Amino acid sequence: MGVRYNVEAMTRSDVQLMLDVKAGDEASFEILLQKYRSPLVNFLFRMVRDRATAEDLAQEVFLRVYKARAQYSPSAKFTTWLFRIATNLALNSVRDNRHRQMDVSIDAPVEEDEAPPLQLPSREMRIDEHMVERDRAEFIRQKISALPEKQRVAVLLHKYEEMDYADIAKVLECSESALKSLLFRAYETLRVQLAPLVSQPAEGGREGRS
Amino acid sequence: MNNVKKCDDVSNQLIAYLDRRANSADRAEVEDHLASCASCRARAEEFRLMFGAMDQIETIEPSAAFDARIRERIAQEARPRWFSWLVPQPRLAFSMAMLLALSVWMAKLPRENANVTTAGIEQQDFDAIKDLDVLENYDVLSKFDALDEVTTDQVMPGQTTVQPVNQPAAQQPAAEE
Numbered sequence: 001m002g003v004r005y006n007v008e009a010m011t012r013s014d015v016q017l018m019l020d021v022k023a024g025d026e027a028s029f030e031i032l033l034q035k036y037r038s039p040l041v042n043f044l045f046r047m048v049r050d051r052a053t054a055e056d057l058a059q060e061v062f063l064r065v066y067k068a069r070a071q072y073s074p075s076a077k078f079t080t081w082l083f084r085i086a087t088n089l090a091l092n093s094v095r096d097n098r099h100r101q102m103d104v105s106i107d108a109p110v111e112e113d114e115a116p117p118l119q120l121p122s123r124e125m126r127i128d129e130h131m132v133e134r135d136r137a138e139f140i141r142q143k144i145s146a147l148p149e150k151q152r153v154a155v156l157l158h159k160y161e162e163m164d165y166a167d168i169a170k171v172l173e174c175s176e177s178a179l180k181s182l183l184f185r186a187y188e189t190l191r192v193q194l195a196p197l198v199s200q201p202a203e204g205g206r207e208g209r210s
Numbered sequence: 211m212n213n214v215k216k217c218d219d220v221s222n223q224l225i226a227y228l229d230r231r232a233n234s235a236d237r238a239e240v241e242d243h244l245a246s247c248a249s250c251r252a253r254a255e256e257f258r259l260m261f262g263a264m265d266q267i268e269t270i271e272p273s274a275a276f277d278a279r280i281r282e283r284i285a286q287e288a289r290p291r292w293f294s295w296l297v298p299q300p301r302l303a304f305s306m307a308m309l310l311a312l313s314v315w316m317a318k319l320p321r322e323n324a325n326v327t328t329a330g331i332e333q334q335d336f337d338a339i340k341d342l343d344v345l346e347n348y349d350v351l352s353k354f355d356a357l358d359e360v361t362t363d364q365v366m367p368g369q370t371t372v373q374p375v376n377q378p379a380a381q382q383p384a385a386e387e
Contacts, residue, residue, distance in 0.1 A: 026288065033280065041272045055276050062280055066287055137267045158229070159264055165231065180222040187225055191253070191260050198259040 014078030022069045029069075032078075033062060039161055040086055046156050047090035048097070049145055057093060061086045079163065080170045087153050087171055094149075136197055143193045150174075151186035158183055215243050217250050224250070228257055 014035075020028035040061060045054035064085055144155055150172055157163045157171060169179040191198075220243045226232035227240040244251050 026284075029284065033277075033284075037272050037276065037280075038269070041276070042269050045270055046267070051270065054270075055272060058272070059276070059280050059283065063283055063287065066284055133266060134268075136263075140264055140267055158225075159261070160267070165226065177222070180226065183225050184222050187257060187260070190264075191256050194260050194263055195256070197263045198256060 015074040018065075018069070018072050018078055019074065021066070022072050029066060032065075036079075036082060037062075040082065043083065043156055043161060044086055044090050046141060046144065046160065047087075047152070048093055049141060053093060053097075057086065057089045060089055076170060077167060080167050083157060083161070083163070083167075084171045091149055091153075139197065140194060143190055146193075147186050147189060151182055151189070154179060154182050155186045155190070215239055217243070217247060219243075220250070224254060224257070228254060228261070 014032060017028040017032050021032070037058065041054055041058045044057045044061075045051055048054055048057065061082065065082065144152060147155065153172060154168055157168045158165075163171075165176050165179055169176045172179060172182075174182070220240050223232055223236045223240050227237055232240065244254060
């Protein structure tokens, strides 16, 4: 019994914090908020690729967690629960946005003749040695968000949230072996698409010399 | 001992091997395969470089407004929690008040009925005595007596027995006398 309590005390787990929130301790929610605001906003930013939307969604995630405090039962890991809510909200947002964009492109066919030729060169970035770091980051983000939904979530949680395979599998509601093959396929795609970046690390040396 | 796994068989373990999350058995299998497969070694190296490149994605900081807004929204959400203690109570108070009003009304109801019945009795009593001063009035009574005589005289030769009962008709000639 003592050992068990020690382990719990040592970790001061998120589950415990959430149970404290359930018991009416507002300060515990503040701790969870401070702990996860940045990972959550970043995860959502990489999912939706828009800062304002990412922050709105993160607010929604925290609010949902807070609203659900009374019904909270520690059946799953807190992070798994948190990121599952975030994933669902992000995917819905991305889908809604895609529909909206489709509607816009259907509604405004005339403008299509003018706008794309002007925007395409900047959107579809050329990969060369002059590519600045921000463009490289944008290029990577673009390739990640071009992945199928589940692969994208898996990569973001694996690479950037450094989540365990078991936890990612729970977020995505699939088996661990299914997740491993999902991740492999995703990284295979990225390996091919990001190859130009990999063969040319961002040194910026040539720009400086010339 | 030398049954080294094929490329496809280790591919799903490769990522976990590279991010050092593979267990020792899986790690050994992948290492065995990589030792004998140049193309997978090259692929593993490309993955490693790619992971390095992927680290270039910068992390963003939530805006200052983010914290202020979420705290405000949480506070708003927390407030009803206080009211949730109270919210059933106005309802309770209301229902209690309604119950009280109902019981008062119910309690009043029989009393009103009682009033009605006593009023009814009073009315009956009043009806009984309202003509009393008339009946006690000697003049009137003597006139009635006189009327009685008149009517009996008239009845004797008359045909109808109704007439003496018909007071107003009988009273008028009596009053004229």
